[in-house]
Amino acid sequence: MRPTKSPTRSERSIPAVTASAAAADALLIMVFAAIGRDAHARGDVITGVLLTAWPFLAGAAVTWLLLRLWREPLALWPAGVAVWLGTVGVGMALRALTGQTVVLPFVIVALISLAVLLLGYRALVLGFLRLRRSRRRD
Template sequence: MTTDISPSVRRARASILALAGDAVVVLVFAAMGRGFHGEANPVLGVLATAWPFGVGLIVAWATPLVRRRPLAVWPAGLLVWLATYAVGMLLRGLTGQGLAGPFLVVALTVLGVALLGWRAIALLVRRVAGRS
């Protein structure tokens, strides 16, 4: 027995999953970075690293463009990536967290691959599932 799901429910479900996926990416990115530093409380260290990028994520998700098609690599994924990175780095700079050159490059690359990559995989899975 199958039930048809309304487009608005499908869109809401996709948005929730996409936002959760983006949040996981930011937390994993921060955890990986903190893994290279010894600290007394690793959870607080991860949150301290993640919060500027989390704010960037919220900024991106505040735009209708991202909410309208949250799983799209273009333009939603690109906007999420660039806003997360730019706002995150701006806040890191303003709060004295450091902006070392290698970190700027690594963060741009890792966030881009992860935030765009999981969307590309999700779309591929949806297409394959839709054909069967």
């Protein structure tokens, strides 16, 4: 009987990175919905945010599953761009199908806001990881 090879530290952290990236995407989509609701002074804080966020959360989940983003969840391309566009595209389609407002200014704001949030944190994390790697080499 051969001894089993124990997983390396990076192999053990893959599920944690994937779960963290998915959670960050969901949290940032909730932040987007909360900011939007606050900007328009709408009541029902918790249920209102959930009502606004669910189509976008569904869009992100569909994108994660269809494109198997867990393979490289922090990559700007294709994961970051895919989850950003999938979140907005599917989210707006679901809003339209359920009778929620879908107007061009809102689509533009959603595209810009979610790009900053969903691509921004990935860029920051990747920059931090590169900096950490380069300092280890020195």
